[in-house]
Amino acid sequence: MEKQSRLLCSELCVQRRLYEVTLNCAILAWKDIQIAKKHTGRAIYGAVKAGSSCVPVCEIIAVQEKDDDTPCKNTGKWQKVPQSPADPCQHAFTVFYVERTRQHCWWCSNVTFHCSDHSLCLLWVQTIREQLALLTNRPKSLLVYINPYGGKQRGKQIYDHKVAPIFSRASISTDVIVTERANHARDHLKTEADLKKYDGVVCVGGDGMFSEIMHGLVSRTQQEAGVDENSMEETLMPCGLRIGIIPAGSTDCICYATVGSNDPVTSALHIIVGDSQAMDICSVHNEDRFLRYSVSLLGYGFYGDVLTDSERKRWMGPARYDISGVKTFLSHRYYEGTVSFLPAEGNLGSPRDKMQCRTGCSVCRQSSSDKLVSKNEDSVSDAECQDTWTVIRGKFLAINAASMSCACPRSPKGLSPSAHLADGTTDLILVRKCSRLDFLRHLLRHTNKDDQFDHSFVEVYRVKQFRFSPRYQECDSEVDLRESGVTGKRFLSQICREHRACGCMPSQSNWNCDGEILPHTAIQVR
Ligand SMILES: CCCCCCCCCCCCC/C=C/[C@@H](O)[C@H](COP(=O)(O)O)NC(C)=O
Numbered sequence: 333m334e335k336q337s338r339l340l341c342s343e344l345c346v347q348r349r350l351y352e353v354t355l356n357c358a359i360l361a362w363k364d365i366q367i368a369k370k371h372t373g374r375a376i377y378g379a380v381k382a383g384s385s386c387v388p389v390c391e392i393i394a395v396q397e398k399d400d401d402t403p404c405k406n407t408g409k410w411q412k413v414p415q416s417p418a419d420p421c422q423h424a425f426t427v428f429y430v431e432r433t434r435q436h437c438w439w440c441s442n443v444t445f446h447c448s449d450h451s452l453c454l455l456w457v458q459t460i461r462e463q464l465a466l467l468t469n470r471p472k473s474l475l476v477y478i479n480p481y482g483g484k485q486r487g488k489q490i491y492d493h494k495v496a497p498i499f500s501r502a503s504i505s506t507d508v509i510v511t512e513r514a515n516h517a518r519d520h521l522k523t524e525a526d527l528k529k530y531d532g533v534v535c536v537g538g539d540g541m542f543s544e545i546m547h548g549l550v551s552r553t554q555q556e557a558g559v560d561e562n563s564m565e566e567t568l569m570p571c572g573l574r575i576g577i578i579p580a581g582s583t584d585c586i587c588y589a590t591v592g593s594n595d596p597v598t599s600a601l602h603i604i605v606g607d608s609q610a611m612d613i614c615s616v617h618n619e620d621r622f623l624r625y626s627v628s629l630l631g632y633g634f635y636g637d638v639l640t641d642s643e644r645k646r647w648m649g650p651a652r653y654d655i656s657g658v659k660t661f662l663s664h665r666y667y668e669g670t671v672s673f674l675p676a677e678g679n680l681g682s683p684r685d686k687m688q689c690r691t692g693c694s695v696c697r698q699s700s701s702d703k704l705v706s707k708n709e710d711s712v713s714d715a716e717c718q719d720t721w722t723v724i725r726g727k728f729l730a731i732n733a734a735s736m737s738c739a740c741p742r743s744p745k746g747l748s749p750s751a752h753l754a755d756g757t758t759d760l761i762l763v764r765k766c767s768r769l770d771f772l773r774h775l776l777r778h779t780n781k782d783d784q785f786d787h788s789f790v791e792v793y794r795v796k797q798f799r800f801s802p803r804y805q806e807c808d809s810e811v812d813l814r815e816s817g818v819t820g821k822r823f824l825s826q827i828c829r830e831h832r833a834c835g836c837m838p839s840q841s842n843w844n845c846d847g848e849i850l851p852h853t854a855i856q857v858r
């Protein structure tokens with residue numbers, strides 16, 4: 333490999349030991365000179381060499397010249413200002429950089445380099461800053477929305493104590509809005525915010541808060557592009573701004589499934605270094621009316637009921653989902669309806685693959701380049717593929733569509749472990765009516781290594797579009813019951829008798845759309 337040309341190379345002190353410090357356009361490295369001398373002649377390949385460290389320039393957060401009278405970062409002790417110009421510690425600069433700690437967790441670490449010469453110190457600070465300025469994907473100005481009521485109601489504290497200090501260290505300017513009501517952030521983004529001023533939007537909250545911000549941005553983008561959101565045929569315009577998520581909610585599945593952890597500092601560092609990941613968005617319609625967008629879970633039956641019940645228990649914080657989960661599980665209701673879908677074609681894999689989608693995933697890359705090609709070639713529209721719809725009628729405990737894995741601390745592999753973040757598909761999971769014990773086995777498999785799809789009553793499909801209609805429509809349920817020649821009460825008691833053996837109850841549910849309840853049960857999703 334060709335050695336990258338050195339921008340700087342100096343002998344500097346770190347904690348009073350002499351280091352050879354080098355900077356090229358990609359890497360800052362420092363090597364303990366004495367240890368290096370001891371090892372000369374002995375080749376150490378592969379592993380990090382003893383006494384030497386390095387950090388990629390793209391993971392440097394900031395560099396700061398040290399004032400003479402500040403405490404030394406490395407020792408934590410106040411240092412006496414040396415009077416002799418020959419003192420090798422007289423001038424110093426500190427480099428703040430990303431350090432990997434636990435799995436997928438990042439931390440902001442720092443190292444202080446000392447030298448006797450002020451101009452050398454300045455040269456280092458200036459050169460590192462010039463290198464950082466070349467990293468154009470880093471945000472300089474951010475619009476931050478904090479939901480003070482999400483999760484354990486610690487959004488504001490998390491932002492003030494853990495995130496704001498590193499944003500300011502990285503010289504990112506911020507406009508911070510603490511929301512005063514639900515949909516405050518969405519409405520502000522949709523109509524008021526001067527988006528030209530910002531390089532991105534930051535969401536401090538949970539999945540519901542992310543959903544608000546995503547709706548605000550997506551709707552604003554469609555308005556400005558003249559795209560009618562109510563039309564299922566129109567192609568939506570992708571958003572120009574990125575959304576960063578500082579997890580401060582209850583499930584935090586969108587953060588966990590994209591970053592791999594729900595640690596606020598890790599997320600802040602990803603935002604600072606300018607990392608980004610494209611994400612699939614489903615649009616949900618009822619007839620010709622747009623209802624909502626979804627990026628994580630669209631769930632009817634079990635997850636719809638858990639959410640409906642948990643909304644009344646919001647005061648409990650994240651524990652509400654556990655209580656409502658047990659209650660919903662015990663009620664063991666099933667739902668009748670028809671699911672139709674357009675299966676995903678090509679090399680998009682199957683939900684039963686044993687792979688996990690990550691940034692740079694080849695399936696997602698392939699899928700987005702395919703989309704560009706098909707746009708240019710004006711390929712067959714979805715309307716012309718009507719005949720490939722698959723139709724499934726049945727009785728279900730749960731119907732879930734996972735557009736990403738939906739991994740979260742409760743289920744580290746998620747609802748659909750191999751779902752892709754940006755392949756243009758969603759994984760449709762149908763859990764048919766089964767015994768309580770079988771359903772419990774299925775649920776528990778979300779929390780361990782066993783395959784939750786390996787049950788006779790579970791089917792899973794990777795799809796581009798789907799529709800659902802309940803057997804008893806919300807508005808014409810009266811009609812359905814009358815047509816069947818029985819009154820509502822008699823009808824239900826008849827069903828109860830029929831189903832006593834399996835312990836199920838047929839009923840209506842609601843859709844859980846990324847943590848929000850949808851007002852309709854018959855939906856079309858694309
Ligand atoms: C008896 C043992 C049961 C264990 C089942 C574990 C399965 C957990 C799978 C959870 C998948 C969650 C998908 C994310 C949904 C969020 O959008 C939503 C809203 O999250 P938020 O309150 O905004 O953080 N949360 C829920 C629980 O519906």
Ligand SMILES: Nc1ncnc2c1ncn2[C@@H]1O[C@H](COP(=O)(O)OP(=O)(O)O)[C@@H](O)[C@H]1O
Pocket residue numbers: 478479480481482483484510511512513514515516536537538539540541542544580581582583584847
């Ligand atoms: N200031 C506010 N007061 C009340 N609700 C709010 C406020 N700001 C946002 N919300 C709403 O709170 C809901 C839950 O927020 P979220 O941050 O996702 O927390 P959680 O993960 O606990 O559900 C969202 O639907 C959002 O619209």
Ligand SMILES: [Ca+2]
Pocket residue numbers: 612734735736751752753754755756757758759
């Ligand atoms: Ca997907």
